Amino acid sequence: MKHWLIHPSLGLLALFCMFNVSMVIADAEESYDSPTIPVEEIRLFAEVFDRIKSAYVEPVTDKQLLEDAIRGMLSGLDPHSAYLDAKAFESLQIHTTGRFGGLGIEVGLQDGFVRVIAPIDDTPAQRAGIRAGDLITKIDDESTQGMSLNDAVERMRGRIGSKVTITLVRDGVEKPFDVTLERASISVTSVRHRLLETGYGMIRISQFQNNTAEQLRNSIQKLQDMGELKGIVLDLRNNPGGVLQSAVQVSDAFISEGLIVYTEGRLPNSELRFNATTETLLPDIPMVVLINAGSASASEIVAGALQDHRRAVIMGTDSFGKGSVQTILPVSSGRGVKLTTARYFTPDGRSIQADGIRPDVTVEDDRQADESLGQPDNQLYEALNLLKALSIVQPSRG
Numbered sequence: 001m002k003h004w005l006i007h008p009s010l011g012l013l014a015l016f017c018m019f020n021v022s023m024v025i026a027d028a029e030e031s032y033d034s035p036t037i038p039v040e041e042i043r044l045f046a047e048v049f050d051r052i053k054s055a056y057v058e059p060v061t062d063k064q065l066l067e068d069a070i071r072g073m074l075s076g077l078d079p080h081s082a083y084l085d086a087k088a089f090e091s092l093q094i095h096t097t098g099r100f101g102g103l104g105i106e107v108g109l110q111d112g113f114v115r116v117i118a119p120i121d122d123t124p125a126q127r128a129g130i131r132a133g134d135l136i137t138k139i140d141d142e143s144t145q146g147m148s149l150n151d152a153v154e155r156m157r158g159r160i161g162s163k164v165t166i167t168l169v170r171d172g173v174e175k176p177f178d179v180t181l182e183r184a185s186i187s188v189t190s191v192r193h194r195l196l197e198t199g200y201g202m203i204r205i206s207q208f209q210n211n212t213a214e215q216l217r218n219s220i221q222k223l224q225d226m227g228e229l230k231g232i233v234l235d236l237r238n239n240p241g242g243v244l245q246s247a248v249q250v251s252d253a254f255i256s257e258g259l260i261v262y263t264e265g266r267l268p269n270s271e272l273r274f275n276a277t278t279e280t281l282l283p284d285i286p287m288v289v290l291i292n293a294g295s296a297s298a299s300e301i302v303a304g305a306l307q308d309h310r311r312a313v314i315m316g317t318d319s320f321g322k323g324s325v326q327t328i329l330p331v332s333s334g335r336g337v338k339l340t341t342a343r344y345f346t347p348d349g350r351s352i353q354a355d356g357i358r359p360d361v362t363v364e365d366d367r368q369a370d371e372s373l374g375q376p377d378n379q380l381y382e383a384l385n386l387l388k389a390l391s392i393v394q395p396s397r398g
Contacts (some may be wrong), residue, residue: 165179248274296322327342
């Protein structure tokens, strides 16, 4: 690893050399054709860099300026690409294992503010009534406008038992309002289940983790132990996504053949196709999948696959529309880059990005609280009624 040290007095020439040599090194290490070096843009970057160093009201280190430049370069691509410092990189790795500290909110960026994608089941955020679509405009009285997503997440995390106040803007509520939450250790159970009534079960997947498929198998077995299943509701509402492979495995549990999802991108390893296997847990019984605006990414993959295969009726409201693949690329000193490298497509070739999954049957959610398992709601009621009708037309094969 080469380290380039640039003194401000070296100005444009040194900075140009740094970019030039770095591009040559990168070109030697990669098999892709490098475009012409944008000399004018590099000169502009060097000029701005020098002006900040000499004229900004407070001294700024080269390291801070260059890291901020990297952050800006990535955030300008899309809301999902980001620079991860060592702390954020470690935090992301912890998150995918299912245990992390904080409030229990999956967030993204919208119009310069932090948007709630979904509250996670059984967390401080869910219990406080935070909803998918809420905009977080302040964290402890500090505006989130222009704040990076990583910075916002770090401000919401903290010592277990400490409190943080977030300011929310919600559709249908006239004024912003504050919610004070106590930080907790978030240990998420990915899959839960219950019997709605004799013969009809519900499986709730709150997010897709490494062990989700195994938990799904256990839940299905426990429901089957209660008696013959005539129909199943798969609840993916407010499921913000997670591990791609888990989404494929969950889809495979209900589909016996054919394509589940494919990706397209520029890198050779970004074009992938995932197909179902014959080892299917519930291939025949009627099925309804519940989605809403908080259903994103991996949950949209599952809903899209089951919809295209005509395996399930999709019910609820339009999903979030997050159909891009983020690859975590480690860089030096324990840091990383989260970079969008591909987009998801359903088996029929529909792009999930921005459009999301549209339900076969639209049922608005009239609940005023949360999406916790077991709370009566009209969407679940309609799903159960539809299952009963389908089980008459399409009886279970046992």
